[in-house]
Amino acid sequence: MGYAHYEIIRNGRTIEAGYAVEAVCEEAGCKAKIDRGLAYLCGKHPGGDERGCGGYFCEQHLYGDNQCKRCSDVADKANAWIHPETGEEFDLRDQLLPAGSSYDGRGIVWRHTGNWQREVPLVEPVYAHSQVPAPGAARMLTEGEWEDVARIIHRQLRTA
Ligand SMILES: [Zn+2]
Numbered sequence: 537m538g539y540a541h542y543e544i545i546r547n548g549r550t551i552e553a554g555y556a557v558e559a560v561c562e563e564a565g566c567k568a569k570i571d572r573g574l575a576y577l578c579g580k581h582p583g584g585d586e587r588g589c590g591g592y593f594c595e596q597h598l599y600g601d602n603q604c605k606r607c608s609d610v611a612d613k614a615n616a617w618i619h620p621e622t623g624e625e626f627d628l629r630d631q632l633l634p635a636g637s638s639y640d641g642r643g644i645v646w647r648h649t650g651n652w653q654r655e656v657p658l659v660e661p662v663y664a665h666s667q668v669p670a671p672g673a674a675r676m677l678t679e680g681e682w683e684d685v686a687r688i689i690h691r692q693l694r695t696a
């Protein structure tokens with residue numbers, strides 16, 4: 537029992553799932569042997585959820601945050617925000633720091649938590665290591681310049 541083998545309802549049909557259930561990647565034309573465990577699932581919950589379609593895909597056909605190509609494209613679009621004045625495109629899943637800052641894993645980063653003000657996404661401070669809210673007021677993404685933490689880390693590694 538447990539996660540090895542269970543039944544779920546997907547698109548109105550009952551299917552067998554779990555890591556003990558052998559399967560083939562559901563990407564068209566791909567024959568990779570996988571199983572129906574959570575590692576190969578698009579989304580987080582078997583059967584599909586708001587993040588994924590509930591399909592099972594090989595490593596090559598799962599992208600980003602464990603999503604198939606189609607679900608990952610939808611998520612990219614839903615999380616894209618374009619600054620109306622500068623035209624700069626933001627991915628609202630990114631962690632940000634004010635431009636020119638250096639990253640400290642024990643410090644604070646800024647993250648969009650779903651709140652908006654006058655159609656501008658708000659970013660709020662969280663502790664980098666735990667993602668727990670840190671003291672400080674939310675700021676609008678149009679207030680000052682922001683940089684993607686991943687890019688800052690990349691720069692720090694190169695110049696270290
Ligand atoms: Zn999917």
Ligand SMILES: [Zn+2]
Nearest residue numbers: 561566594597
């Ligand atoms: Zn595949």
